[in-house]
Amino acid sequence: MTRLSKAFPSDRAALVAFVTGGDPSAADTGAILDALVEGGADIIELGMPFTDPMADGPAIQAANIRSLNAGTKTADLLNIATAFRQRHPTVPLVLMGYANPMTIRGADWFADACVDAGVDGVICVDIPVEEDDSLGDSLRAKDVAVIRLATPTTDAARLPDILKNASGFLYYVSVAGITGLQQAAQASIQEAVTRLKAGTDLPVAVGFGVRTPEQAADIAHVADGVVVGSAIVEIIAEHGAGAPPHVKAYVKSLSDAIRSAR
Amino acid sequence: MWTESLPFAKRFAHMIKQDKLSNSFRNQPDDRGHFGQFGGRYVAETLMPLILDLEKHYRAAQADPAFAEEFDDLLEHYVGRPSPLYFAERLTDHVRKEAPEGKGAQIWFKRDELNHTGAHKINNCIGQILLAKRMGKTRIIAETGAGQHGVATATVCARFGLPCVIYMGAKDIERQQPNVFRMKLLGAEIVPVTSGAGTLKDAMNDGMRDWVANVEDTFYIIGTAAGPHPYPEMVRDFQSVIGKEAREQMLSRIGRLPDMLVAAIGGGSNAIGLFHPFLDDPDVEMLGIEAAGHGLDKQHAASLAGGKPGILHGNKTYLLQDEDGQIDEAHSISAGLDYPGIGPEHSWLKESGRVRYDSVTDTEALEAFQLLCSTEGIIPALEPSHAIAAVAREAVKMNKDQIILANLCGRGDKDIFTVAEALGTEI
Numbered sequence: 001m002t003r004l005s006k007a008f009p010s011d012r013a014a015l016v017a018f019v020t021g022g023d024p025s026a027a028d029t030g031a032i033l034d035a036l037v038e039g040g041a042d043i044i045e046l047g048m049p050f051t052d053p054m055a056d057g058p059a060i061q062a063a064n065i066r067s068l069n070a071g072t073k074t075a076d077l078l079n080i081a082t083a084f085r086q087r088h089p090t091v092p093l094v095l096m097g098y099a100n101p102m103t104i105r106g107a108d109w110f111a112d113a114c115v116d117a118g119v120d121g122v123i124c125v126d127i128p129v130e131e132d133d134s135l136g137d138s139l140r141a142k143d144v145a146v147i148r149l150a151t152p153t154t155d156a157a158r159l160p161d162i163l164k165n166a167s168g169f170l171y172y173v174s175v176a177g178i179t180g181l182q183q184a185a186q187a188s189i190q191e192a193v194t195r196l197k198a199g200t201d202l203p204v205a206v207g208f209g210v211r212t213p214e215q216a217a218d219i220a221h222v223a224d225g226v227v228v229g230s231a232i233v234e235i236i237a238e239h240g241a242g243a244p245p246h247v248k249a250y251v252k253s254l255s256d257a258i259r260s261a262r
Numbered sequence: 263m264w265t266e267s268l269p270f271a272k273r274f275a276h277m278i279k280q281d282k283l284s285n286s287f288r289n290q291p292d293d294r295g296h297f298g299q300f301g302g303r304y305v306a307e308t309l310m311p312l313i314l315d316l317e318k319h320y321r322a323a324q325a326d327p328a329f330a331e332e333f334d335d336l337l338e339h340y341v342g343r344p345s346p347l348y349f350a351e352r353l354t355d356h357v358r359k360e361a362p363e364g365k366g367a368q369i370w371f372k373r374d375e376l377n378h379t380g381a382h383k384i385n386n387c388i389g390q391i392l393l394a395k396r397m398g399k400t401r402i403i404a405e406t407g408a409g410q411h412g413v414a415t416a417t418v419c420a421r422f423g424l425p426c427v428i429y430m431g432a433k434d435i436e437r438q439q440p441n442v443f444r445m446k447l448l449g450a451e452i453v454p455v456t457s458g459a460g461t462l463k464d465a466m467n468d469g470m471r472d473w474v475a476n477v478e479d480t481f482y483i484i485g486t487a488a489g490p491h492p493y494p495e496m497v498r499d500f501q502s503v504i505g506k507e508a509r510e511q512m513l514s515r516i517g518r519l520p521d522m523l524v525a526a527i528g529g530g531s532n533a534i535g536l537f538h539p540f541l542d543d544p545d546v547e548m549l550g551i552e553a554a555g556h557g558l559d560k561q562h563a564a565s566l567a568g569g570k571p572g573i574l575h576g577n578k579t580y581l582l583q584d585e586d587g588q589i590d591e592a593h594s595i596s597a598g599l600d601y602p603g604i605g606p607e608h609s610w611l612k613e614s615g616r617v618r619y620d621s622v623t624d625t626e627a628l629e630a631f632q633l634l635c636s637t638e639g640i641i642p643a644l645e646p647s648h649a650i651a652a653v654a655r656e657a658v659k660m661n662k663d664q665i666i667l668a669n670l671c672g673r674g675d676k677d678i679f680t681v682a683e684a685l686g687t688e689i
Contacts, residue, residue: 052458131302131304
């Protein structure tokens with residue numbers, strides 16, 4: 001069993017927590033990641049900052065800019081991951097970001113860097129299955145999970161292609177849109193998760209627009225995981241370097257709701 | 263390999279031999295939308311089914327004579343095509359004064375600045391809005407830098423009665439007020455983009471964000487030959503009317519093809535439109551001109567000269583970026599060239615050696631702008647002013663019986679305020 005597969009307990013949904021690495025600065029990210037774990041997050045998604053985060057809403061766009069303005073480099077991000085792995089040997093860590101920063105030094109370089117930093121999986125927003133050979137082959141060769149996204153526009157004809165070679169978990173983007181703005185109706189989430197689970201044994205985590213413990217609990221009823229990002233990033237925007245206790249309290253409220261959902 | 267000492271036709275034969283599979287430079291991209299290692303479909307999963315659907319409808323449109331008929335009809339009677347092919351006699355004379363004995367090529371212009379809306383952008387917008395209509399889309403979005411593509415999009419939306427939302431960088435809105443007002447007159451809603459540096463790149467990001475949130479009813483009219491497949495191919499095909507006409511006009515006017523084609527490149531739609539129909543003519547050399555801004559060692563917009571391959575806005579292509587793949591801000595005096603990337607087919611044409619690429623600075627473009635005003639009575643846009651500067655530079659090296667043809671892809675009315683400011687004149 002990998003760290004990722006162990007992170008999805010059979011009796012409850014897992015909490016997947018996202019923050020942008022280097023926001024408000026590379027030096028502050030470690031304590032924020034620790035707060036996510038202490039609050040009860042099961043999987044950490046560490047966002048790689050990018051100048052042009054096309055799939056992200058205002059909250060995460062601003063986090064990317066704060067991070068880059070603070071001087072965060074790819075090397076800093078990998079150092080953050082390496083240090084996290086040393087402090088938390090069992091908590092899965094996933095890198096999320098855009099194709100260009102991941103592939104600029106070559107896909108093999110990036111796959112090796114993930115292995116060295118103890119990264120368990122990669123979510124690349126703008127490499128669809130059609131361009132998988134730009135990154136996926138290299139990651140799989142090093143046993144780094146290639147975590148695929150499915151969306152409301154993913155039709156039945158496409159789904160098998162997406163599931164083929166997918167690993168870690170399947171990330172269901174519940175809203176056709178950008179991160180952090182609106183949440184999908186519970187009925188549509190339930191229908192989608194049922195459809196996805198019919199095609200795969202991978203755990204299905206649902207994200208985009210999840211803000212409140214109530215919303216998280218609703219999703220936890222029907223999915224294997226709940227992804228929360230923008231709402232945490234907004235807390236970091238408000239409190240900056242002083243964010244960890246606030247992040248921890250918020251994540252704990254989500255975690256408690258998820259743990260009592262089933 | 264590229265061997266400068268050989269005549270171009272010989273080098274061309276060598277290039278063709280290297281391209282063994284096809285013997286043509288005109289059959290790109292492949293069925294995945296790749297031009298060699300460039301192009302592709304690097305978009306979020308939400309958009310992927312739409313891109314596939316768009317391609318399906320584009321293939322159906324290509325096979326439907328009624329589509330071509332409507333496109334041609336609108337280009338003729340609404341846009342005003344064919345655009346004239348013009349021998350710039352006084353500019354040629356001027357250049358010959360500076361040239362060594364026997365040198366100084368004849369300078370010709372493809373007059374796409376005479377199109378309705380004042381630039382080549384409208385050719386593509388007509389094609390894409392016909393496709394949008396065919397697909398039953400009811401809302402149009404677009405990004406714009408200088409505002410020329412925004413104006414062209416707003417124009418076709420008014421013509422076809424579709425609501426139009428234009429994303430435009432806040433900084434570009436400031437420097438292109440006349441075009442902003444034009445778009446408003448045409449009924450478009452202008453959304454100022456304040457993310458990033460507030461220029462074309464950021465407007466494109468917000469265009470993609472709108473699209474991903476409005477996938478059912480919205481058609482995104484991309485203005486340049488870039489973006490995810492099939493956009494680079496589609497925009498090229500719609501803009502190829504420029505090169506097709508120029509080829510026919512040259513043959514009928516003087517009975518032969520030009521020796522060299524020149525066009526300015528931001529994303530590269532006017533250049534690929536001119537070049538593509540000539541790519542398999544071994545005697546025609548081609549030169550694409552990027553914006554060198556303040557200079558290639560300072561801030562500029564020359565992705566081929568100063569960038570390296572990367573992935574942005576749905577395609578793999580040359581980009582201005584740092585060692586971590588963070589995209590740099592471009593700079594050019596011309597808002598239409600102020601973009602840190604370039605269409606993927608140009609990246610491929612550069613690597614294959616078929617097209618030569620060079621650059622022209624803000625200062626050189628401003629001089630060429632004034633030169634064309636004074637010698638030919640034509641006020642060019644700042645974008646083709648870059649091409650004109652290169653034409654003057656190349657023509658003096660060519661023989662008098664040779665022909666150099668540049669695309670005058672836009673008129674300069676929109677730029678007079680920028681030029682006045684650069685020249686220190688108060689209007």
